[in-house]
Each structure stands twice: as structure tokens, then as C-alpha cells.
Amino acid sequence: MKKILLIGRTNVGKSTLFNLLSKSNSALVLNQENLTRDIIEGKLTVDNDSYVVYDSPGLENIKLSWNTFPTLWKNIIEEVDLVIIVLDGIAGITHRDDEIIRFAFSFDKTIIGVINKSDSSKFDFSNFVTLPFNITPVSAEHGTGKSQLIDLIQNNLGESVDDAKAVEFKIAVVGRPNAGKSTLINSWTKQDRLATSPIEGTTRDSVFVPAELFDDDISLIDTAGRKKRNDLHGRLDIIMDIKAQKIIFSSQIVLLLIDAQAGMNAFDKRLAMDIIEKEKGIIIVLNKWDLIPDSQRKTILADINHFFHKRFFQITKPLIIPVSAIDKWNMTTLQNNIQKLREATLIKTKTNQLNKWLQTAVDKKSPPYSKIKRPIKLKYITQTHFKPPKFTIFLNRPGDLPQGYRLYLAKSLAKQFQLESISIKLEFKATKNPFVD
Structure with missing residues (x-):
């Protein structure tokens, strides 16, 4: 089932639009900023097609950086097929809207825009025609423009992001x-x-x-x-x-x-x-x-x-x-x-080769003792991601492993597998029971 994410500033009408599409009242709606604090999931059904729809909190007081974005949001963004940016037809395009649009394009997802509150006499469609994606006006509160929006959703979900x-x-x-x-x-x-x-x-x-x-x-x-x-x-x-x-x-x-x-x-x-x-x-x-x-x-x-x-x-x-x-x-x-x-x-490294390297690296330079004078034991390593390669080392006390030793392992790993020209990711995670040596 394809997935859709609604994003935008606070109080532009995302939750009202979510309720209109999902035919529910699961998203609380009041004329008050920052009311939606969690990502809410609903379902849009059109003829024989069904889509998952997510309503997200307003992107008002959050740093728009992929590195600092909440993990839950990143996981959902990676899963969705379509991002709908909701804009306020009365307020026009604000500086924060521009920042959100810029950030949304970094997702590498198909994007469309919904201009909400278009039933207002203050709405001017010409203020939005320069946007770099397809847009449609709606009034989420009164339900006008819903059929045109659904057509736009179906047309864009049937297309690739680019040729x-x-x-x-x-x-x-x-x-x-x-x-x-x-x-x-x-x-x-x-x-x-x-x-x-x-x-x-x-x-x-x-x-x-x-x-x-x-x-x-x-x-x-x-x-x-x-x-x-x-x-x-x-x-x-x-x-x-x-x-x-x-x-x-x-x-x-x-x-x-x-x-x-x-x-x-x-x-x-x-x-x-x-x-x-x-x-x-x-x-x-x-x-x-x-x-x-x-x-x-x-x-x-x-x-x-x-x-x-x-x-x-x-x-x-x-x-x-x-x-x-x-x-x-x-x-x-x-x-x-x-x-x-x-x-x-594109490298895919065999687990036995990785663990052979890890043993050699530890034999060459042992990790220091923990803060409470207990040994830090590196148990095993595996490759957890490809394109780019990411590796995870499991150990008993990851919080006590100094940055200097982590750097030593990262450089040694890169040299061993000829990855010295790329930025590899090396993570450290605790085994199930860190107190069992």
C-alpha cells in the first residue's frame, strides 16, 4: 500500500485535511498552534485503491536538518511515496514555507502542494504559481477541491520521481x-x-x-x-x-x-x-x-x-x-x-572477514578499561547497510569506549577493506546483557 505524508507549518490545516482524506476525526482540530505532536496514521480509500496517510506535527520550532530530525519522522519519510506540502492560502508563502520546501526536496520523494483555505476572499492563486511542483487549491474545512486533490495524488503516485x-x-x-x-x-x-x-x-x-x-x-x-x-x-x-x-x-x-x-x-x-x-x-x-x-x-x-x-x-x-x-x-x-x-x-563484506579483521585490530591494540575498571570486550562486527557501507560492532560497554579507540577502529577498517576514500559509518551497540563478559 502506497504511503502519503502531510507536512507544513503549524496551523495551516494539515489535520483538517487529514480528516477529510481519511474520513475520520482522529486528528484533533482547533485553531491553536502546535496541537498535533505525534505522527497520526489514517487510510485514504479511492475506488479500489487504498493509501496510508500520515499527519505530522507542524514544522515550526524544529531544526530542519536530516541529521537532527526525530528518528520516527525519518523512518516514515523513508517509507512514504508522496509528500504533500500544505500551505496557507491566506498567509501566502512565508519564509518558513520556503525552508520547509527546501528541506522536503532533500527527501528525494515525489512532492505536490495543497493550498488550503482557498475559499477565503483573501486567497490569490497567483501567489503560488512559481512553486516547483504541482499544486491544487482546497478548503479542507468545507471539503471543496477534494476530488481534484485525489486526482493529483493518483496521477503522481503513478509516476516516478524523475525519468x-x-x-x-x-x-x-x-x-x-x-x-x-x-x-x-x-x-x-x-x-x-x-x-x-x-x-x-x-x-x-x-x-x-x-x-x-x-x-x-x-x-x-x-x-x-x-x-x-x-x-x-x-x-x-x-x-x-x-x-x-x-x-x-x-x-x-x-x-x-x-x-x-x-x-x-x-x-x-x-x-x-x-x-x-x-x-x-x-x-x-x-x-x-x-x-x-x-x-x-x-x-x-x-x-x-x-x-x-x-x-x-x-x-x-x-x-x-x-x-x-x-x-x-x-x-x-x-x-x-x-x-x-x-x-x-557497493562493497558487501563477508561477516567472517570482518570478524577476522576485528580480532586482529584488537590484538594489535587492546581497548582500554571502562570507567569502573572493567574490561571492554568487542564481541563481533557485521555489515548492516550497503550503498554506502555501514558497520556495527557489538560490545559489552559501548558508552565507555573512548572516541580515540573508535577512530582507530574506523581507520583500520577502512584501510583493511580499501574504503579509505569514502565516509564509512561505524556504529557501536551493546550486546543484550552488557554485564556478561
């Missing part, structure tokens, strides 16, 4: 405006598929380009140049930035393209952090390398390596590839490293 889903492996090319993203893709495909210009902002939207990587079909995705938040002017800039974030979320590998002449600035570093936080494979591509004097090259590479070692301790060998996109120089090296990174993200 490029048919190609499983996607590589996003991101970076500041005029770093050479379109030129890089043209060099890869050996065709002038994308417009290029020395003027910033030539690419105005994300473009999917079919390509090959060692005889495998892939999609290269050219994104509009990323800008600092303070430099986003107008809804078009915001929409392009939202779409670029969605592309990163749905890609397996991200090429962060940097103009080598300009160097890696604070904004580039923020982009790198964003990519790694989304658990994507990352390659730093230094474009226009041919314009860099030999005397400066070592310093540029050393500075980027230092940033990675300081900020991302688990990536001990970051992939930093100099190229000249316009001259097609070093493109083969770039493609070879993409393939290497691709294989690392």
Missing part, C-alpha cells in the same frame, strides 16, 4: 557558478550537449545527460551553480538551489568541481560537508589545472588534504583529481577514480 530513475547510477556535478561543470560533462560525452559561457549562471536548471562509464549506462547531472544562502535572490534562485540539493540526495557519487585558480573557499567546504552528511561518495575535481603554476600545485593539494583530514577523519585518502575540462586533460584518471569509488560504495 532518470531508469538509470540506476547517477553522478551529480556541483560547484560554484562558472567552475566549469557544463564543460566537464561536454568533455566526458565528447559532445556539446550543454551550453557553456564565461558568464556566471549559464546553467539555470539541473540537466540529465546520458553517458557511459566503462560500458555501463549512467546519468551525469549538471546542476545550476550553488550560491551562498545570502546570495539567493528571488524564488528562481531558491528553486534551483532546492533542485540541486535533491539531485545530490538522489545521486550515488557527487563531483565537487572547484575552479583551481580560485581555490577551495569556505563555501566549497560547506558544500563538501553537505555532500558527506548526505552519505554520498565525493570526488574533489580541480578544474583549470593547466592555468596553475607548477610552484603552487603542491600547496593547493596539501591544503585540501588538510581540510579533509581535519574535518572528516574517516576519509583518510580523499580523492582529489586535477583536470582541464576544456582540454579534456586527465579525464581518464577522473573516470578511473569514479569507478574505484563506485566499487567501494
Whole structure:
């Protein structure tokens, strides 16, 4: 059964809409903010089709960050097929609405919008036409617009998020405006598929380009140049930035393209952090390398390596590839490293091999004693996730295992299984009875 999630600001009418769709009164409705505090589940039945519908608390006083989002919400977001953003037709699009829209696009889900309270004389549909998804006006309180909304739901649940889903492996090319993203893709495909210009902002939207990587079909995705938040002017800039974030979320590998002449600035570093936080494979591509004097090259590479070692301790060998996109120089090296990174993200490690490594690592360097002077015993390890790989070590006292020893294990694991160029996740969990040695 396909699943639908309602999200939006506080008091825009999500609960009233939920009750309308599920034909229930399970969501309490009053003209008071923050009334819904839990995610409520209902059922929408249309002819022979049934859907699960979730009503969520208002996203008003919560940080919109995937890393800090409540686990329950994240689990439901990962399961749903359609996200409905509910907006207030009287209030229009607020700054908080823009933040919610940006955040919703990072889910990599099909999105539609419902403009509630459209029966009000203050409602102006033209205020909403620039939204980057299909919208429909309703009055959840009076039930008007329900049939059009159900049609929109059924139409969108029958479609994929984007046509490029048919190609499983996607590589996003991101970076500041005029770093050479379109030129890089043209060099890869050996065709002038994308417009290029020395003027910033030539690419105005994300473009999917079919390509090959060692005889495998892939999609290269050219994104509009990323800008600092303070430099986003107008809804078009915001929409392009939202779409670029969605592309990163749905890609397996991200090429962060940097103009080598300009160097890696604070904004580039923020982009790198964003990519790694989304658990994507990352390659730093230094474009226009041919314009860099030999005397400066070592310093540029050393500075980027230092940033990675300081900020991302688990990536001990970051992939930093100099190229000249316009001259097609070093493109083969770039493609070879993409393939290497691709294989690392797809690794499936046998449990017996992992536990053999764990025993060797512990023999080489024993964990310290706990705070109460009891031995910390690492019992076993298993791979718990693929694409990207995640591993879990079970032990008797995870809370007492120091960060330094965790770092030692993460680096040793990455080196043993040739995962030094990706951000692996290593978790530590207690066995059922931590007091049994």
C-alpha cells in the first residue's frame, strides 16, 4: 500500500485535511498552534485503491536538518511515496514555507502542494504559481477541491520521481557558478550537449545527460551553480538551489568541481560537508589545472588534504583529481577514480572477514578499561547497510569506549577493506546483557 505524508507549518490545516482524506476525526482540530505532536496514521480509500496517510506535527520550532530530525519522522519519510506540502492560502508563502520546501526536496520523494483555505476572499492563486511542483487549491474545512486533490495524488503516485530513475547510477556535478561543470560533462560525452559561457549562471536548471562509464549506462547531472544562502535572490534562485540539493540526495557519487585558480573557499567546504552528511561518495575535481603554476600545485593539494583530514577523519585518502575540462586533460584518471569509488560504495563484506579483521585490530591494540575498571570486550562486527557501507560492532560497554579507540577502529577498517576514500559509518551497540563478559 502506497504511503502519503502531510507536512507544513503549524496551523495551516494539515489535520483538517487529514480528516477529510481519511474520513475520520482522529486528528484533533482547533485553531491553536502546535496541537498535533505525534505522527497520526489514517487510510485514504479511492475506488479500489487504498493509501496510508500520515499527519505530522507542524514544522515550526524544529531544526530542519536530516541529521537532527526525530528518528520516527525519518523512518516514515523513508517509507512514504508522496509528500504533500500544505500551505496557507491566506498567509501566502512565508519564509518558513520556503525552508520547509527546501528541506522536503532533500527527501528525494515525489512532492505536490495543497493550498488550503482557498475559499477565503483573501486567497490569490497567483501567489503560488512559481512553486516547483504541482499544486491544487482546497478548503479542507468545507471539503471543496477534494476530488481534484485525489486526482493529483493518483496521477503522481503513478509516476516516478524523475525519468532518470531508469538509470540506476547517477553522478551529480556541483560547484560554484562558472567552475566549469557544463564543460566537464561536454568533455566526458565528447559532445556539446550543454551550453557553456564565461558568464556566471549559464546553467539555470539541473540537466540529465546520458553517458557511459566503462560500458555501463549512467546519468551525469549538471546542476545550476550553488550560491551562498545570502546570495539567493528571488524564488528562481531558491528553486534551483532546492533542485540541486535533491539531485545530490538522489545521486550515488557527487563531483565537487572547484575552479583551481580560485581555490577551495569556505563555501566549497560547506558544500563538501553537505555532500558527506548526505552519505554520498565525493570526488574533489580541480578544474583549470593547466592555468596553475607548477610552484603552487603542491600547496593547493596539501591544503585540501588538510581540510579533509581535519574535518572528516574517516576519509583518510580523499580523492582529489586535477583536470582541464576544456582540454579534456586527465579525464581518464577522473573516470578511473569514479569507478574505484563506485566499487567501494557497493562493497558487501563477508561477516567472517570482518570478524577476522576485528580480532586482529584488537590484538594489535587492546581497548582500554571502562570507567569502573572493567574490561571492554568487542564481541563481533557485521555489515548492516550497503550503498554506502555501514558497520556495527557489538560490545559489552559501548558508552565507555573512548572516541580515540573508535577512530582507530574506523581507520583500520577502512584501510583493511580499501574504503579509505569514502565516509564509512561505524556504529557501536551493546550486546543484550552488557554485564556478561
